[in-house]
Amino acid sequence: MTDLEQAAPQRRPGGRAARVRDAVHQAVVDIVAEHGVDKVGIPEVSRRAGVRDSSIYRRWGTREKLILDVLLAASERTLPVPDTGTLHGDLATFAAALINYLDAPLGHGLARALAFVTDSEDIIEARKLFWDSRYRAAEVMISRAVARGELPSDTDARIAIELLIAPIHFRNLLTREGSDAELADQLATYVVRALQPARGPSHA
Numbered sequence: 001m002t003d004l005e006q007a008a009p010q011r012r013p014g015g016r017a018a019r020v021r022d023a024v025h026q027a028v029v030d031i032v033a034e035h036g037v038d039k040v041g042i043p044e045v046s047r048r049a050g051v052r053d054s055s056i057y058r059r060w061g062t063r064e065k066l067i068l069d070v071l072l073a074a075s076e077r078t079l080p081v082p083d084t085g086t087l088h089g090d091l092a093t094f095a096a097a098l099i100n101y102l103d104a105p106l107g108h109g110l111a112r113a114l115a116f117v118t119d120s121e122d123i124i125e126a127r128k129l130f131w132d133s134r135y136r137a138a139e140v141m142i143s144r145a146v147a148r149g150e151l152p153s154d155t156d157a158r159i160a161i162e163l164l165i166a167p168i169h170f171r172n173l174l175t176r177e178g179s180d181a182e183l184a185d186q187l188a189t190y191v192v193r194a195l196q197p198a199r200g201p202s203h204a
Contacts (some may be wrong), residue, residue: 023049024056028070029106037109040067061122068126072133074106081137087145088188091164094141095184098165102172103179115173135161152197163191 027048031040042063046053060066078101082093101107135158142157164187171177 020049020051020055020059024051024060024066025070025073028066029074032109033105036105037067037112042066062120064120064123065126068123068130071111072130075101075130075134076137078107079134081140083144087141087148087150088192090141090144091188091191092181092185094138095164095168095187096181098168099179099181099184102168108172111169111172115169150192151195155195160191160195163194164188 024045027045028040030048031044040063042053042056045051045066046056049056056066060069079094079097082090082097084090084093102111138161139157142151142155142160145151146153146155167187168179168183171179
């Protein structure tokens with residue numbers, strides 16, 4: 001049998017459902033890498049994964065929700081939150097990893113899908129889930145900096161992360177300019193500077 005849903009049970013964490021999810025995710029990743037995100041279709045995913053298309057629709061509902069689910073999983077694997085010991089180091093490392101991710105076919109293609117897919121209630125919810133998850137993970141960098149005394153306790157972690165990643169996504173999706181480790185370091189420097197408490201005028 002080629003259908004993973006009918007495969008013999010294997011001694012593996014997650015069981016049959018996990019095998020189906022892994023196979024479908026890998027099929028999407030392969031299609032994006034080979035042909036771009038626009039070529040991802042449920043029939044081709046079904047063929048490559050060995051999973052009935054009805055099962056894919058039942059679990060993910062739409063092509064767009066499937067792509068966003070893969071995007072979330074891929075970003076969690078490839079964009080771990082660094083712990084360098086300093087806020088600047090964490091932000092620069094995270095920004096550089098994001099640049100590398102978006103430069104790769106998978107990251108660029110799936111990010112485009114996230115940005116340009118037609119909205120529906122399902123897509124709005126999927127997009128919110130994705131960004132909420134990414135912010136929760138990345139906000140650890142800010143909370144650690146507050147604990148170390150690098151930032152004031154009232155620092156808005158979400159705004160801080162947006163200040164870091166927005167220029168990278170802007171270049172990737174809109175201006176199509178190159179980004180590199182030097183840019184990552186510059187952005188980290190500017191963000192750290194922007195988050196410092198304002199100082200009043202000095203008095204002689």
